[in-house]
Amino acid sequence: MNKVVKDADEAIMDITDGATIMLGGFGLCGIPENCISALVKKGVKDLTCISNNAGVDDFGIGLMLKTRQVKKMISSYVGENAEFERQLLSGELEVDLIPQGTLATRCMAAAYGMPAVWVRAGVGTEVAEGKEVRNFGGVDYLLEYAFDAPFAIVKAWKGDTHGNLVFRKTTRNFNMPMAMGGKITIAEVEELVPAGAIDPDHVHVPGIYVHRIFQGKQYEKRIEQRTVRSKS
Amino acid sequence: MLDKNGIARRIAKEVKDGYYVNLGIGIPTLVANYIPRGLNVTLQSENGMLGMGPFPVEGDEDPDLINAGKQTITEVPGTAYFDSALSFGMIRAGKVDLTILGAMEVSEEGDIANWKIPGKMVKGMGGAMDLVAAAKNIIVAMQHVNKAGESKLLPRCSLPLTGVKCVKKIVTELAVLEVVPGKGFVLLERAPGVTVEEIRKATAGKLVVEGDVPEMDIA
Numbered sequence: 001m002n003k004v005v006k007d008a009d010e011a012i013m014d015i016t017d018g019a020t021i022m023l024g025g026f027g028l029c030g031i032p033e034n035c036i037s038a039l040v041k042k043g044v045k046d047l048t049c050i051s052n053n054a055g056v057d058d059f060g061i062g063l064m065l066k067t068r069q070v071k072k073m074i075s076s077y078v079g080e081n082a083e084f085e086r087q088l089l090s091g092e093l094e095v096d097l098i099p100q101g102t103l104a105t106r107c108m109a110a111a112y113g114m115p116a117v118w119v120r121a122g123v124g125t126e127v128a129e130g131k132e133v134r135n136f137g138g139v140d141y142l143l144e145y146a147f148d149a150p151f152a153i154v155k156a157w158k159g160d161t162h163g164n165l166v167f168r169k170t171t172r173n174f175n176m177p178m179a180m181g182g183k184i185t186i187a188e189v190e191e192l193v194p195a196g197a198i199d200p201d202h203v204h205v206p207g208i209y210v211h212r213i214f215q216g217k218q219y220e221k222r223i224e225q226r227t228v229r230s231k232s
Numbered sequence: 233m234l235d236k237n238g239i240a241r242r243i244a245k246e247v248k249d250g251y252y253v254n255l256g257i258g259i260p261t262l263v264a265n266y267i268p269r270g271l272n273v274t275l276q277s278e279n280g281m282l283g284m285g286p287f288p289v290e291g292d293e294d295p296d297l298i299n300a301g302k303q304t305i306t307e308v309p310g311t312a313y314f315d316s317a318l319s320f321g322m323i324r325a326g327k328v329d330l331t332i333l334g335a336m337e338v339s340e341e342g343d344i345a346n347w348k349i350p351g352k353m354v355k356g357m358g359g360a361m362d363l364v365a366a367a368k369n370i371i372v373a374m375q376h377v378n379k380a381g382e383s384k385l386l387p388r389c390s391l392p393l394t395g396v397k398c399v400k401k402i403v404t405e406l407a408v409l410e411v412v413p414g415k416g417f418v419l420l421e422r423a424p425g426v427t428v429e430e431i432r433k434a435t436a437g438k439l440v441v442e443g444d445v446p447e448m449d450i451a
Contacts, residue, residue, distance in 0.1 A: 026279045026316065027302035029295065052316070079355030080302075089353070097354065100278065101320025101362030108317035120324070120365035124343075124396035127361065157296075169296040169313055170280050176315035204315075221295035227303040229287040 003163045003213050004192070008038035011186045011212045015151055017044050018071075022107065022147065022178040023051040023061060024154035027080070028224045030171030031060050032155040034188045034216035040064055046071040050149055052103060052174050054078045059222050068092070076100035080224070099127060102144050104177050109146035111180030111209070116145045152182020155216070156205070159189035160196070163210030164203045172204060180209045188216040234405045234423045234450070239373050241266045241450050243332055243403050246371055252276055254323070254363060256333030257301045259373040263332055274310075276328055278359045280319050283311035300359065320359070324366045331367035333360060335374045335399075337389040340437035342399040342411040344372065345391035357394060364395030376404035376434045383436035385409070385417055407431045408448060409439075416440045421448040 005011045012035055015021065025031035039047075040063050047070050054073055055062035064070050065083050072094040078084055087093035098106075099121040109117050118141035122128050132143040154175040157168035165187055167175060179185050187205075192215035234242065236259050244266035247253060254276045255261050264286075267273050275284040277299040284299055285306035293304040322328065337345040344364055347357040364370055377383055385402065402409045408421040416438030419431060422445050432439050 026300075027298065029279070029298045029302070075356060077356035077358040079353075085353055097356045099357055099361035100316070100359035101323060104316035104320055119362075121362040123365060125361065125393045127357075167313075167315075169294065169307075170277070170298055171296045172313055172315040173280050174316050177317040223293060223295045223304055224298070224302040225304065226293055227287040227305070228290045228293065231289050 001162070003207070003211060004161050005212045005214045007214055008034040008188065008216065009041070011035060011188070011214055012038050012042065012153075015039065015042070015044055018046045019044065019151060020048040020050065020149050022149045022152035022182050023049055024152070024173070024175030024178045025051065025053070025060070026170070026173035027053050028056065028060050028222050030155050030167070030173055030175050031055070032153045032188050033219055035153045035186060036060065036063055039069065040067055043067070043069070045069050048072040048074065050074040050147060052076050052100060054081050054084050056080050056224065057083050059220070065093070072096065074098060074103070076103050104174060106144055106147045107174070107177035107181035110148065110182075111177060114146060116143050118142065119144050147181060149181065150183045152178045152185045154179040154185065154187050156187055156189045158191045158193060158198060159187055159210070159213050160193050160198050160207070161213070162195045163187065163207030163213050164198055165189070165205040165210060166198055166202055167204050176205055179205045184211050185209055186212045188214055190219060191215065233426055237262055238423070238450060239403050239405060242408065242448055243371055243373055244268070246401070247271065247273055247330065249273070251329040252282065252327060253330045253332065254278060254328050254367070256331075256360070258334045260332040260334060261301065263373070276319075276322075277305070278316070278319050278323065278363070280314050280316055281311065283308045285311070320362050323362060326366060326368055328367060330369045330371065331363050332371045332373055333363065335372045335384065336378070337384050337386055337391050338372055338374075338399050338402055338411065339386050339389045340411065340416040341413045342397045343389050344394045344399050345389040346394050348392045350392065360394050364398045367398070370399050371401045371403060372399050373403055376406045376431075383434055385435045385437045387437045406434055412440070418442065419445050421446055423448055424450070
């Protein structure tokens with residue numbers, strides 16, 4: 001069992017044109033910066049990206065939009081990106097908007113080996129169009145299918161050589177359900193440690209879900225909305 | 233008539249000791265500033281946090297610690313982190329006591345529209361559909377009329393819906409109203425200096441006025 005790869009280029013070596021990829025993070029928080037750069041460098045096209053957001057113009061998934069590598073985004077909120085808007089309005093880019101909880105739970109369903117889940121979000125709205133509705137205890141629910149994504153790319157704070165992952169603060173977000181919901185999961189971590197160096201009680205994602213891991217470099221960790229209060 | 237902070241101040245009175253509260257973006261975020269000291273209230277941020285604290289002081293910003301509006305925030309004693317699936321799990325399971333969010337339109341049946349204007353750029357619903365479908369208690373914080381001067385309290389919503397029959401209460405710059413399906417917008421309180429007639433004029437849906445309507449206490 002050797003899950004450790006050299007770098008992002010090696011980690012994404014078998015991602016080809018037309019691939020469907022889950023990408024972890026919320027806004028710019030906890031995004032897999034190294035793998036996004038490697039995908040841009042590799043130039044793979046016609047990608048379907050399952051990601052809560054689409055980055056900003058010059059960072060995150062925005063970098064892959066700029067190079068026109070993305071065919072379709074499956075997201076809950078995409079409002080922070082002018083190039084995104086341009087491609088969407090010109091018809092170059094397809095977008096499937098999904099309620100955020102449904103997006104997370106469709107990842108989780110894949111992680112838990114469940115083909116579908118019943119959720120209330122979207123009942124009576126245009127999100128329900130074409131979906132199966134069933135009543136449980138007097139309440140209507142929509143049938144939502146588990147994602148079937150060949151690749152998931154996530155960023156964790158720490159990882160070990162067995163693929164066990166630990167996240168920091170609000171970076172667990174979509175990284176955790178996606179790490180567990182992808183067929184092949186690639187994890188980039190700020191610090192890669194030997195097996196045994198992480199307290200087993202502190203593992204967030206067990207290594208069984210992780211197939212490739214590497215220590216990323218030069219994390220920018222850009223802040224999207226820098227908000228502060230005065231010291232007084 | 234209230235300003236945004238006045239609306240937030242009035243909504244803060246709906247927050248009870250021991251509540252877990254989810255605050256949406258905009259006016260709802262301001263509510264946190266007016267929750268009375270001494271109440272034990274925990275703020276939930278749907279990107280994966282219970283126990284959201286105020287903005288950090290300059291220099292203490294942490295890119296790994298943001299709220300659902302992508303703003304830098306801080307922890308409080310007792311904060312817990314989790315992932316997005318669990319976050320919406322606790323929302324769906326009804327563990328969050330109160331959800332406060334903004335709206336473009338609310339109908340007299342309690343339907344809400346706040347995510348899409350057809351023909352304009354659509355940014356997405358984020359977590360709003362999940363929140364309104366699940367929360368036991370939803371309060372809408374919004375202006376009574378839109379920028380074109382049209383009422384946002386309607387017999388039926390004209391914009392694509394976010395959720396159906398879910399809004400319980402509305403606080404605007406003019407009034408506090410309870411939404412009672414089958415009845416309409418029941419006027420509970422008037423903003424200081426605002427008359428019932430002014431509220432009636434700004435409400436396109438059915439306004440129910442029962443007896444004397446008191447002025448809000450926003451002290």
